[in-house]
Amino acid sequence: MPTNNGIAIVGAGLAAAKTVEALRLTHGYEGPLTLIGDEPHLPYERPGLSKGYLLGTVDAAGLDVHPADFYAANDISLLRCERATDLDLAARRVRTDAGTEVAFDQVVLATGARARRLDVAGRGLAGIHYLRNRDDSDRLREALGSAGSVVIVGAGWIGLELASAARTLGLTTTVIEPLPTPLYTVLGPEIGGFFAQRHRDHGVNLRTGDGVEKFLGTGRVEAVRTTTGKIIPADLVIVGIGAIPNTELAEQAGLKTDAGVLVDPDLRTSHPAALATGDVARQRHPRHLNPIRVDHWDNAVVHGTAAAATLTGVPKVVDVVPYFFSTQYDSTLEYVGHPLRWDRVITRGDPDAPGFAAFWLDGETPVAAMTLDNWGAAEHLRALVAAARPTDTGRLGDPGVPLPDLARAAA
Numbered sequence: 001m002p003t004n005n006g007i008a009i010v011g012a013g014l015a016a017a018k019t020v021e022a023l024r025l026t027h028g029y030e031g032p033l034t035l036i037g038d039e040p041h042l043p044y045e046r047p048g049l050s051k052g053y054l055l056g057t058v059d060a061a062g063l064d065v066h067p068a069d070f071y072a073a074n075d076i077s078l079l080r081c082e083r084a085t086d087l088d089l090a091a092r093r094v095r096t097d098a099g100t101e102v103a104f105d106q107v108v109l110a111t112g113a114r115a116r117r118l119d120v121a122g123r124g125l126a127g128i129h130y131l132r133n134r135d136d137s138d139r140l141r142e143a144l145g146s147a148g149s150v151v152i153v154g155a156g157w158i159g160l161e162l163a164s165a166a167r168t169l170g171l172t173t174t175v176i177e178p179l180p181t182p183l184y185t186v187l188g189p190e191i192g193g194f195f196a197q198r199h200r201d202h203g204v205n206l207r208t209g210d211g212v213e214k215f216l217g218t219g220r221v222e223a224v225r226t227t228t229g230k231i232i233p234a235d236l237v238i239v240g241i242g243a244i245p246n247t248e249l250a251e252q253a254g255l256k257t258d259a260g261v262l263v264d265p266d267l268r269t270s271h272p273a274a275l276a277t278g279d280v281a282r283q284r285h286p287r288h289l290n291p292i293r294v295d296h297w298d299n300a301v302v303h304g305t306a307a308a309a310t311l312t313g314v315p316k317v318v319d320v321v322p323y324f325f326s327t328q329y330d331s332t333l334e335y336v337g338h339p340l341r342w343d344r345v346i347t348r349g350d351p352d353a354p355g356f357a358a359f360w361l362d363g364e365t366p367v368a369a370m371t372l373d374n375w376g377a378a379e380h381l382r383a384l385v386a387a388a389r390p391t392d393t394g395r396l397g398d399p400g401v402p403l404p405d406l407a408r409a410a411a
Contacts, residue, residue, distance in 0.1 A: 020308075032077070087252060111249060178208075298322070
């Protein structure tokens with residue numbers, strides 16, 4: 001039977017912070033709230049780690065989800081530097097590596113994800129960096145300050161943002177990507193090629209169709225040997241090849257997992273007392289045949305709000321179209337959708353000018369869309385994709401047709 005032990009949130013990132021915010025401020029939840037995080041910092045947002053914070057234009061306080069006094073003012077216990085090591089759903093308690101035990105009526109797993117490691121010879125050399133948390137960004141900023149050349153492994157979103165940061169700092173920058181273009185599996189060859197050209201125009205040595213065979217150096221990385229035999233000098237290396245959800249605690253507790261903690265549309269796991277949110281959650285999404293895991297800022301915000309609703313007895317189905325943004329050089333792109341397939345891409349406008357847009361279609365139906373330097377347009381693209389209806393493709397590609405008109409027509 002429920003007691004008055006309240007709610008424990010394991011993890012103290014954006015999804016967790018948004019969950020307790022919505023519980024207290026939106027739903028008026030008055031029971032005990034405990035956030036358990038393994039970092040020393042207040043809950044913070046991660047996008048700046050590869051952008052403004054890395055470059056020193058945003059300070060640490062600028063990353064925080066809430067000011068320090070928010071948690072005390074709202075009677076939220078925040079355990080820092082404590083990793084949850086044991087979750088007992090039958091007894092409804094969680095234990096940390098510091099020996100702390102937290103009893104709960106309901107628990108939210110917001111354990112996030114960790115950087116995927118590259119398993120090649122030389123991987124243990126000093127000077128090889130990964131970027132996932134604030135401490136990683138601190139170390140990387142210091143290393144970039146004394147480097148002349150950097151090799152980035154992976155041309156996904158993180159790799160491209162890091163390439164932009166490195167070039168902004170004036171470093172000789174090489175990106176190694178085994179696929180034909182950056183973001184090939186997400187954007188396809190046409191738009192991936194647009195990003196390739198943009199980075200080359202900014203002086204990046206972009207090596208597509210190549211991989212890493214070995215890191216070279218004595219104690220510290222000095223060069224990278226690629227699978228095609230090219231040796232590229234490097235003062236430091238940054239590896240950005242994706243993330244692995246932190247499902248270990250969920251697995252230990254007996255929850256169902258499969259490349260993430262499996263959750264229903266309202267974020268409930270296979271146990272009635274447990275929810276999962278954010279990067280670790282793989283949701284049975286109303287818009288998709290198979291469960292999806294979305295590793296983006298907006299998803300953490302949406303999940304936090306929805307989790308609070310479910311926890312307070314008014315389950316909220318998460319059915320929004322995923323949204324993502326990325327800042328590279330002097331441009332910001334916004335992307336909506338999570339398509340498993342498409343058969344063509346329609347573009348509108350000049351790829352090098354603000355307002356450029358691209359649409360990924362399955363038949364005549366837009367399943368994803370992107371716009372460049374056009375803040376406010378993403379809401380219309382999101383509505384267009386959410387409608388999931390065949391669209392006049394001639395109007396899609398016509399810059400003279402306002403995006404709000406396309407969204408209204410689809411709705």
